Amino acid sequence: MTDYELLPILGQQPRERSDAARNRDAVLCAAQQLIDRCGVDAVTMDAVADAAGVGKGTVFRRFGNRAGLMARLLDESEAAFQASVISGPPPLGPGAPPRERLLAFGRARLVSNLTNADLLLAASGADTGRSYAAYSFTATHVRYLLGQLDVGGDVPLLATALLAPLEVPILRQQLTIEKMSVERISDGWEDLANRVVGPPAPGR
């Protein structure tokens, strides 16, 4: 027996058992209710297990750790965000010129990150990679737009340079400690993006 039979077969996982599915939904639902009523900090693994009528081990089995659970809770809003980028109305969705799409994307990401700030912080470092998957979409989209804009330079690095100031800890510091307004930060990001992208191509 060689080892590669143990490798995960990506397409065809053995079907989820019915009790497992039920418990998974119960946990997610209980966690969401806890957040709505008492905030993210109240989402203790014990509390959510208890509220879901489930053992603690079950929660960890399904979600790996607290960050993983949080990442799953983010999935819904993240999917909506991705949908409006991929197939929503311009300028966020397709149809607008790349520069406008980029600016709209930055503003949208800023608002989205602020809306889910607590959850995002709690989800950072999820081993499951969920959190990274969400980031990966964002980065890929920005790279795509930068490519369309013929911006030159190291596109992946420029993409992270544009995204880094939108990370929650940095936004938090600007809002809380340095007392900046969201509008100011948003306008500042637009300025940054324009500097990075450079002046509009004249002939086009």
Next chain:
Amino acid sequence: MTDYELLPILGQQPRERSDAARNRDAVLCAAQQLIDRCGVDAVTMDAVADAAGVGKGTVFRRFGNRAGLMARLLDESEAAFQASVISGPPPLGPGAPPRERLLAFGRARLVSNLTNADLLLAASGADTGRSYAAYSFTATHVRYLLGQLDVGGDVPLLATALLAPLEVPILRQQLTIEKMSVERISDGWEDLANRVVGPPAPGR
């Protein structure tokens, strides 16, 4: 360049008791030894208290929490960094044109952040504000250089935009997950800085 927030502003607090001073040094020394021998993760509050021959409560009293202790351990290298920026040789220190100083600063900060990556992560969120004080110096310096470069726009925001991609979690992701080299990241940051600052003023 007035506003610099230098590291230990040893004001005139009611004098520290001798036993307290001894214990403080013992704790810092023990923590440093633990890091050198077993890495940052081994610096448990119990372990460091034990190694220092001190009660756990004492450690918390002096440093607030684990992040505060880590921040103090960073003080030495941070002070050295600040010294070479303020009074070291150019281009990092004074004497070089602002643009060169900015580029040198970015590279130096990048290296410094990577060198102390574990410690910086463990120190993030220190309630004592130590960690923020260190950041504040960095931000102030970049703002100062941007001001000298007559860069226009919202200088504080541009400064954080330049510093955000140098934060440890982002560097970690680029190095570990996306397999970028330090040189590539460093060159990319230089490109970013040049785009933000804009072309050199011709007459000057």
Next chain:
DNA sequence: AATAGAAGCGGACCGCGGTCCGGTTATGTC
């Protein structure tokens, strides 16, 4: 329906960060 076996379950258990308070010790004053 009976069975085999795996996937799932759950709660006891651990280590860590952080708190608290009764006892101890250093320091200024007489």
Next chain:
DNA sequence: GACATAACCGGACCGCGGTCCGCTTCTATT
């Protein structure tokens, strides 16, 4: 040098995230 007081000390205690392993329950097979 003795005293008063405030600062300091230390370890017992708590809650939380995370692990582990014996037991239960579902599902596929006959």
